[in-house]
Amino acid sequence: MSNWVKVCATDEIDEEDVIRFDHAGRTFAVYRSPDDEFFATDGLCTHEKIHLAEGLVMDDIIECPKHNGRFSYKTGEAKGAPVCVDLKTYPVKVEGGSVFISVA
Numbered sequence: 001m002s003n004w005v006k007v008c009a010t011d012e013i014d015e016e017d018v019i020r021f022d023h024a025g026r027t028f029a030v031y032r033s034p035d036d037e038f039f040a041t042d043g044l045c046t047h048e049k050i051h052l053a054e055g056l057v058m059d060d061i062i063e064c065p066k067h068n069g070r071f072s073y074k075t076g077e078a079k080g081a082p083v084c085v086d087l088k089t090y091p092v093k094v095e096g097g098s099v100f101i102s103v104a
């Protein structure tokens with residue numbers, strides 16, 4: 001069952017940027033792509049549990065701030081060493097000017 005949780009207003013995330021979102025003891029990263037679409041992944045790098053929201057968004061890639069490992073934030077796929085474990089992704093929807101993620 002999906003469990004939609006409101007993250008923020010759409011204009012609180014810049015295009016080609018990411019924010020940290022904490023909910024119920026978990027941490028997520030929520031992205032806005034250069035094409036104005038929204039995506040969500042686990043908030044911590046699968047390499048050493050660093051917050052990805054402090055990293056850099058480039059096109060559809062999030063680069064970890066610690067060792068520059070790369071993931072596709074659209075699919076969660078690990079794209080560049082030293083990361084080799086994919087990120088979990090979460091469904092996102094935009095409704096009434098707000099961004100929601102499904103954290104079920």
Ligand code: FES
Nearest residue numbers: 045047048064069
């Ligand atoms: S902690 Fe993210 S690449 Fe090492």
